[in-house]
Amino acid sequence: MAMKEFKAESKRLLDLMINSIYTHREIFLRELISNSSDAMDKLYFKSLTDDKLSLSKGDLRIFISTDKEKRLLTIQDNGIGMTKEELEDNLGTIAQSGSREFKSENETGEDVNIIGQFGVGFYSAFMVSDNVTVISRSYGSEQAYRWESSGADGYEINPCEKEDLGTTVILKIKESTGEHNYDEFLEQYRIQSIVKKYSDYIRYPIVMKMERSKLKEGTGVDGKDPEYDTHIEEETLNSMIPLWRKAKSEAGEDELNNFYKEKFMDYENPLKSILSKTEGAATYNALLYIPAKAPYNYYSKDYEKGLQLYSSGVLIMDKCSDLLPDHFSFVKGLVDSEDLSLNISREMLQHDRQLKIIAKSIEKKIKSELDKMLVSEREEYEKFFSVFGLQLKFGLYNNYGMDKETVQDLIMFVSSLDNKLVTLKEYVSRMKDEQKFIYYAAGESVSRIEHLPQTELVKDKGFEILYMTDDIDEFALQMIREYDGKQFKSVSAGDLDLDTDEEKEDLKKQNEDNKELFELMKESLDGKVAGIRLSGRLKSHPVCLSSEGHISLEMEKVLSKMPGSGDVKAERVLEINSAHPIFTTLKTLHDKDKDKLKTYTQLLYSQALLIEGISIEDPVAFSNAVCGLMV
Numbered sequence: 001m002a003m004k005e006f007k008a009e010s011k012r013l014l015d016l017m018i019n020s021i022y023t024h025r026e027i028f029l030r031e032l033i034s035n036s037s038d039a040m041d042k043l044y045f046k047s048l049t050d051d052k053l054s055l056s057k058g059d060l061r062i063f064i065s066t067d068k069e070k071r072l073l074t075i076q077d078n079g080i081g082m083t084k085e086e087l088e089d090n091l092g093t094i095a096q097s098g099s100r101e102f103k104s105e106n107e108t109g110e111d112v113n114i115i116g117q118f119g120v121g122f123y124s125a126f127m128v129s130d131n132v133t134v135i136s137r138s139y140g141s142e143q144a145y146r147w148e149s150s151g152a153d154g155y156e157i158n159p160c161e162k163e164d165l166g167t168t169v170i171l172k173i174k175e176s177t178g179e180h181n182y183d184e185f186l187e188q189y190r191i192q193s194i195v196k197k198y199s200d201y202i203r204y205p206i207v208m209k210m211e212r213s214k215l216k217e218g219t220g221v222d223g224k225d226p227e228y229d230t231h232i233e234e235e236t237l238n239s240m241i242p243l244w245r246k247a248k249s250e251a252g253e254d255e256l257n258n259f260y261k262e263k264f265m266d267y268e269n270p271l272k273s274i275l276s277k278t279e280g281a282a283t284y285n286a287l288l289y290i291p292a293k294a295p296y297n298y299y300s301k302d303y304e305k306g307l308q309l310y311s312s313g314v315l316i317m318d319k320c321s322d323l324l325p326d327h328f329s330f331v332k333g334l335v336d337s338e339d340l341s342l343n344i345s346r347e348m349l350q351h352d353r354q355l356k357i358i359a360k361s362i363e364k365k366i367k368s369e370l371d372k373m374l375v376s377e378r379e380e381y382e383k384f385f386s387v388f389g390l391q392l393k394f395g396l397y398n399n400y401g402m403d404k405e406t407v408q409d410l411i412m413f414v415s416s417l418d419n420k421l422v423t424l425k426e427y428v429s430r431m432k433d434e435q436k437f438i439y440y441a442a443g444e445s446v447s448r449i450e451h452l453p454q455t456e457l458v459k460d461k462g463f464e465i466l467y468m469t470d471d472i473d474e475f476a477l478q479m480i481r482e483y484d485g486k487q488f489k490s491v492s493a494g495d496l497d498l499d500t501d502e503e504k505e506d507l508k509k510q511n512e513d514n515k516e517l518f519e520l521m522k523e524s525l526d527g528k529v530a531g532i533r534l535s536g537r538l539k540s541h542p543v544c545l546s547s548e549g550h551i552s553l554e555m556e557k558v559l560s561k562m563p564g565s566g567d568v569k570a571e572r573v574l575e576i577n578s579a580h581p582i583f584t585t586l587k588t589l590h591d592k593d594k595d596k597l598k599t600y601t602q603l604l605y606s607q608a609l610l611i612e613g614i615s616i617e618d619p620v621a622f623s624n625a626v627c628g629l630m631v
Contacts, residue, residue, distance in 0.1 A: 003154040025180070028128055029191070030198035031121030032075045032169055034314050036062045037202050039079025039167055043139060046080065053139070061205040064195075064237075066186045071173045073185055078166040081138040087147045087157055091122065091134065126151055128185055131172040137162040192237050201242040201313030201336075210235045242313055244287035244336060248275050260289045264332045268292045271384055274333070274369050282357040288333035288366065294387050298330065305329035307362075310336035323359045327395020327407050328366050330388045335362065363406065370410055374423070382421055385412050393476045401479030408480055413473075414446050416455070416465035424483045427464060435463055436497060437489035440477070442468040442554035444613055453541035453611065454491040457498055460539060465491060471558045478550070491537070494548040494573060499536045510534050510578055517590045521574075524598035525605055528572065534583070535575030542582040545608040546573045553612050574605055599625055 040060040047055035063076045082090065125132050130150060137144035144162030149155035162168075174182045184190045188210055195206050213228040220226035243251060243259050256273040260266065270289040277285050288307070297303045305326070306319030313336060323335055339354045373381045385392070395407040412421040427438060439458050443449035449467045458465055468474060477488045489496065499507065511518070511533050518532040525532075530548060538544060547553050547570040556570040576583055582604070589597035603625055606616045616622050 003156055005154045025127045026185075026194050027198070028124040029075075029185075029194050030314060031124045033062060033195070033199045033202060033206060035122060035169075036075060036077035036079060036167065037204055039077050039081065040204050041079075043078075043080040043165075046139065057204070061207055062202070064191060064206065064208045066188060066191065068186050071175075071186060073171045073173055073191075074168060075171075076166065076168040078164060081141075081165045081167055082134075082136040082145075083138040083141060084143075084145045084157060084159075086138065087134065087136060087145055091147050091149075091155065125169070125171055128173055128182055129171040130174050133170040133172075134167060135160060135162055135170070136167040137165045139165050141165075195237040198315040199313075200238045200315075201240065201310070202238055203240055203313065205236045205240065206238045207234055207236055209233070242285070242310075242336060244275065244285045244334065246275075251275055256287075259287075260332070263334075264289070264291075266291060270332075271380060272369065272373065274365065276365055278361055278365075282337065282354055282361055283339055284335050284337035284358050284361075286333065286335045286362060286365070288331050288362070290369075290384060290388075291330065291332060292383070292387075294330065299390070303329075307331070308334035309340070310334060311340045312336065312338050316340065320355075322355055323362060325359075325363055325395070325403065325406075326398055327392055327403055328363065330391055331366055367406055367410070374410065382412070385410075385421065390470055390472065393470060393472050396476035397472055397479050401481075404480050408483060411476075413440070413466040413468060416441075416450070416459065416467065419446065422466070427466060428484045428486055430464070431486070432463065436486075438466065438483060438486045439463055439489050439491055439496075440466040440468050440473075441491045442474050442552065445469055448613065452491070453538055453544040454546065456539040456541065457496065457537040458491050461498055468554070471561075474552055474555050475558075490547075490552055492544075492546050492553060494546055496537055503536060507534055507536050507578075514587070517587060520590065520594065520597065521586070521601040524601045525574070528605065529574045530571040532574045532576070534578040538575065538577035538580070540577075540580075541611075542577050542580040543604045543608050544575050545612055546575050547571055548573060553614065557614065574608060576604070599628070603629075 040062075043053075044055060044057055044060065047053040060078060063074075065074045065076075066072065067074075132149055134147040135144060136147070144160050146158050146160040147155060148158075171185075173185050174180075176182045188208065191208065192210070195208075199206060209232050211230060212233050213230055216227040216229055218224070243255065253273070256275070257269040260270050260273065261268075269292065271292045272290040274286070274288040274290075276288070286307075295303065304319050304321070305324050306317075306321040307323040308315060309317040309320040309323065320335075324331055335358060337354070337358060339358075340352065370381070370384075373384065389412065392407050392411050395403050396411065409423060409425055412423050414420065415422040415427070424438070431438075441449045441452055441455055443452065446467050446469060449455070449469070455465055468477075474490070480488070482488065514534070521532050522529060535544065535546075537546075545553060549571045551559075551568060551570045553570050553572070556568060559568040576586070582600075586597060586600060589600060603622070606622045609616050
């Protein structure tokens with residue numbers, strides 16, 4: 001028969017298929033195996049309604065073989081096969097789906113699970129082949145046909161002999177080049193690894209004859225050197241039974257843990273396993289894990305989030321990042337859905353509507369499981385939070401706080417009441433009736449925060465303080481703004497609103513009375529502070545720094561570490577304890593020794609900086625000033 005040209009602008013489309021859509025060349029084997037699985041699904045479905053066809057699923061299998069000398073790779077099935085017309089329709093038009101038509105014509109409520117399609121996926125074979133031959137005999141026909149093509153130039157279809165029904169695909173593997181190693185697709189162990197990676201859960205046996213070595217009898221004992229015989233064994237390459245399709249009652253904890261360690265290369269059991277089956281707008285099975293420890297590169301740009309994505313047991317993508325939001329990027333696992341097309345590229349997958357529905361459902365499931373752990377497994381949850389709490393906090397800050405409703409009830413902070421972790425919900429539930437704000441203090445560590453002068457008044461009032469020790473904490477709180485109607489208030493904020501009206505009026509009067517003193521002190525600091533005033537928050541300490549505006553002192557420290565952040569500064573205010581003897585000394589110096597007042601002011605400011613953990617600009621000048629007071 002004369003050469004026929006492909007339809008649908010096939011020359012250009014075939015070139016696109018081979019060079020653009022599939023990122024990994026090994027994917028061709030996944031596509032061809034999926035097509036074989038389809039063919040057997042169709043035949044089995046026929047057997048349910050056709051009395052002439054006696055068949056069980058145990059009769060069906062896929063056989064793979066290689067011939068290194070002739071550079072041939074063969075994938076053979078005993079499925080439903082194709083007629084001449086079906087070969088013409090399905091393989092003559094790129095992206096034509098015989099499986100799709102079959103499924104649409106047989107909507108009877110039976111489980112017709114068609115995972116691949118002759119069409120787009122089939123042509124991935126040309127990525128590794130100079131020539132592709134398809135020999136097929138359809139169910140109900142005695143005549144077989146041979147389809148053959150060397151690429152975009154076209155194809156031929158001719159009658160041929162075939163004893164059994166089914167389809168055989170023969171690939172003439174390309175010669176290796178300096179850029180690509182095609183020889184690997186003729187190696188039995190490479191074929192085995194590709195099947196294990198992409199098609200391990202195909203429901204039919206994928207069989208291949210494997211070369212094995214066996215110790216010769218009588219050798220290797222009594223001082224004799226071991227000798228080996230080489231023999232061929234027929235082996236099934238795939239496991240066929242996905243763990244994630246088992247009922248929760250059937251999948252034991254040990255089985256789930258072992259699967260995790262083997263699949264995701266971890267030596268520790270996961271902190272939690274989540275087995276989920278969802279039906280409705282999106283139908284899928286999911287097996288998710290929360291690791292006990294973060295990967296070594298988790299908090300680096302090299303870490304790739306994502307779940308393995310399967311379509312009816314066939315691996316589509318090893319790490320599908322679109323399935324996980326950033327705040328749950330620590331989750332490992334897989335999703336298996338029949339709603340996704342197998343023949344889909346990474347670029348197209350990002351815009352798949354079903355994928356977005358599945359991703360939203362998975363996010364809710366993870367949130368639900370973490371909520372349960374927080375309530376019923378508090379110790380385990382705190383272990384989890386110590387490892388991944390920083391990522392949850394990032395989730396509050398990320399996307400301008402768009403995800404705060406999902407994350408805010410999961411975050412925890414150390415409490416001033418008992419130095420134990422507490423949630424925002426727990427904090428609010430035990431707030432005093434007269435308490436207006438959720439108070440927090442930020443610093444490098446809990447021990448340093450506990451000694452901050454700014455905490456004195458809040459503690460004296462009996463109010464609980466949340467200790468913020470991560471760089472992102474205050475930035476995250478700014479995105480939340482409030483929780484359960486309560487606003488957040490830093491103990492270092494300009495106005496804590498804790499004084500009585502009488503106390504406020506008295507403090508205001510004292511500041512006015514000492515206006516000249518504070519102006520001279522501010523002048524001596526040469527613009528380093530926005531103001532100097534008496535403090536209502538200090539009890540025993542002589543001095544502290546507070547801040548005004550959106551940038552706090554801790555935020556300033558964080559931003560200063562970042563490259564390109566510029567010279568971001570908080571509006572610093574030096575606060576002085578009116579009840580401390582140092583205030584009396586300052587007033588006396590203002591009247592008698594203004595030069596010494598300036599020195600004292602600079603010392604007090606430096607002390608306030610050191611209390612906050614901020615480096616002083618000139619340590620030598622500070623040391624000299626202290627020594628000058630000692631002589």
